[in-house]
Structures are given as structure tokens and as C-alpha cells.
Amino acid sequence: MKSRVCELLNIEYPIFQGAMARIADASLAAAVSEAGGLGIIAGGTAPVDYIRNEVRKVKEMTEKPFGVNIMLLSPNAEEIAKMVCEEGVKVVTTGAGTPGKYMSMWKEHGIKVIPVVPSVAIAKRMVRSGADAVVAEGTEAGGHVGELTTMALVPQVVDAVDVPVIAAGGIADGRGISAAFMLGAEGVQVGTRFLAAYECNIHQNYKQKVLNAKDIDTVVTGRSTGHPVRILKNKLARKYMELEAKNAPLDEIEQLGVGALARAVVEGDVDYGSVMAGQIAALVNKEQSCKEIIHEMFTEAEKLLNKEWR
Numbered sequence: 001m002k003s004r005v006c007e008l009l010n011i012e013y014p015i016f017q018g019a020m021a022r023i024a025d026a027s028l029a030a031a032v033s034e035a036g037g038l039g040i041i042a043g044g045t046a047p048v049d050y051i052r053n054e055v056r057k058v059k060e061m062t063e064k065p066f067g068v069n070i071m072l073l074s075p076n077a078e079e080i081a082k083m084v085c086e087e088g089v090k091v092v093t094t095g096a097g098t099p100g101k102y103m104s105m106w107k108e109h110g111i112k113v114i115p116v117v118p119s120v121a122i123a124k125r126m127v128r129s130g131a132d133a134v135v136a137e138g139t140e141a142g143g144h145v146g147e148l149t150t151m152a153l154v155p156q157v158v159d160a161v162d163v164p165v166i167a168a169g170g171i172a173d174g175r176g177i178s179a180a181f182m183l184g185a186e187g188v189q190v191g192t193r194f195l196a197a198y199e200c201n202i203h204q205n206y207k208q209k210v211l212n213a214k215d216i217d218t219v220v221t222g223r224s225t226g227h228p229v230r231i232l233k234n235k236l237a238r239k240y241m242e243l244e245a246k247n248a249p250l251d252e253i254e255q256l257g258v259g260a261l262a263r264a265v266v267e268g269d270v271d272y273g274s275v276m277a278g279q280i281a282a283l284v285n286k287e288q289s290c291k292e293i294i295h296e297m298f299t300e301a302e303k304l305l306n307k308e309w310r
């Protein structure tokens with residue numbers, strides 16, 4: 001299943017590991033890259049020197065290509081944008097905003113830039129400003145999400161731009177990969193399934209909550225504040241829904257999110273912490289290595305695309 005994405009990035013399998021904030025560290029990114037995909041370190045809202053150190057660790061752990069994701073709502077986005085140039089990072093993905101102002105700096109440093117986009121208009125804007133590919137992320141994804149579904153978004157972005165499109169949101173097995181390719185995608189980005197990877201250093205309570213999730217267990221909080229985030233339902237999610245239903249002041253709602261991701265990821269508080277995961281969480285039923293995950297997904301996808309139905 002080689003595609004332009006494999007050629008562009010010099011990777012074996014056209015799969016990106018989603019850059020899950022506070023979660024996607026050197027351990028996860030190196031394991032995915034070593035297995036032939038593109039591992040991505042999440043910048044999230046972390047300080048620049050923490051991310052710089054993760055970059056250096058990945059370089060020690062693998063010779064293969066890897067990326068860094070810059071979450072543009074982070075107060076540290078600008079510093080991280082410069083750091084990737086200093087550290088010779090080859091691939092940058094971006095999320096939760098448009099990276100136009102950094103584009104020329106990254107291109108001068110020979111960095112491949114791949115923004116995550118939630119709509120056709122933003123995809124076109126990113127390509128005009130020099131994006132090498134785009135990740136079209138549907139609202140099925142975990143974390144910060146747009147409105148459109150992967151099924152509707154991907155073919156529309158594919159028709160609108162000439163660069164390769166990587167599909168994200170709701171993909172966790174070979175059926176998802178095959179479907180994405182049928183829609184014209186040339187790669188996939190997978191987050192939720194990698195939460196169950198051995199190399200994913202989240203609290204065991206977080207992992208278990210993902211493994212136990214059912215189809216209807218996620219909800220999008222924060223649509224009213226302009227920061228829509230998909231999480232697994234828990235006491236925190238209910239509190240969000242209560243406040244949003246009674247039109248509470250925005251800062252009161254926003255306050256619920258402060259420190260909530262760390263509470264879940266680090267402390268294992270899956271009641272009052274923010275347990276970000278996608279709608280496909282129910283399909284994730286076992287812990288595996290990143291290598292097993294990638295091999296299983298592509299073996300299944302190749303069978304399906306060769307029409308060996310079931």
C-alpha cells in the first residue's frame with residue numbers, strides 16, 4: 001500500500017500516529033516510526049525544552065523519520081516552531097489553528113509541513129501557503145474537533161487539493177484504512193488505537209477506560225466556548241454538559257478544562273480528568289505493541305483492497 005505519502009516522508013506504511021497532547025512522547029513516537037509508520041511527538045501545551053528533549057530522545061531511539069506536532073493554541077507554539085528548525089526536525093504537523101506565519105521559516109529549513117484541517121477552505125488555504133500534504137480530520141476523532149465527519153470531509157478535501165490527503169478520525173483497523181483509501185486518501189492518522197499500545201505511557205486507568213468504552217461513550221464538550229473537545233463520558237463530561245445546558249459563563253466552563261488532561265493521563269483520575277478518545281474507542285479491545293498494531297491493520301487493509309472480503 002505504497003502511496004505518495006510514503007515517498008514524501010520516506011516511510012514504509014502510510015500511517016501517522018496521532019499527536020495526542022500529553023500522551024504522544026518519545027516512547028510512542030519512536031515505536032511507531034521504528035515499526036515503519038510516522039511517529040509524532042505532541043507539542044501540546046508543554047514547555048519548549050520538554051519537547052526539545054523528547055525530540056533528542058527519539059533521535060537516539062530510531063534512525064527512522066518522525067515528526068513533531070505543534071498545537072497552535074499553545075502559549076509555547078512560537079518557541080516550539082523555532083525549536084524544530086534548530087533541532088533539524090524533518091516533519092511538522094499542526095493542529096487547532098493555521099500555521100501560515102511559520103510556513104516560510106519551516107520551508108527554508110527543508111521541513112515537510114502537514115497541517116491538520118477540518119474543512120475544505122482551510123485545506124486550500126494551507127496548500128496555498130505551502131503545505132506538502134494535509135491531514136483531513138473528521139469529528140469522530142478524539143480531542144479538539146471540527147464539525148464534518150471523516151466520510152464527508154475526506155473526498156471533498158481530496159477533490160479540492162493536489163497534495164496528498166491523510167484521513168483521520170474514526171480509523172482503528174484495516175477496514176478504516178481501506179475505506180479511507182477508497183475516499184481518495186493516501187494515508188491515515190490513527191490516535192485512539194495507539195492509546196492501547198504497550199509503548200503508550202498513559203496511566204493504566206486511562207488505558208482501561210478506552211479498552212472498556214462502548215460506541216456511544218464519547219461526547220463533545222466545549223462547543224459553546226469555541227473549543228470543542230471529544231472525551232469519554234465521565235463526571236467531568238457531565239459537569240460540562242450541565243454548565244453548557246444552563247448557559248453558564250464561558251470562563252466558568254473553560255475553568256473545568258484546566259489541568260484536566262494531566263489529571264487523567266498522569267494521575268489516572270478518569271472521573272474528573274479529561275479522557276480524550278475518538279468515537280472508534282469501542283473497537284480497541286487489546287493492548288499490543290505499535291508494531292503489532294501497524295502490521296495487523298495493514299494486513300487486513302491489503303486483503304480488503306484485494307477484494308478478499310471477510
Ligand code: TUI
Pocket residue numbers: 021044071073094095096097098116117118122137142143144145146227229276
Ligand atoms: O488539534 C487537534 N486535536 C487536539 S489538540 C488538543 S490539546 C488542547 N488542549 C486544550 C484545548 C484545546 C486543545 C487536543 N486535541 N486536532 C487537529 C485539529 N485541528 N482539529 C481541528 C483543527 C483545526 C481547527 C481550526 C485546524 C485549523 C483550524 O483553523 C481555524 C482557523 O480559521 O484558523
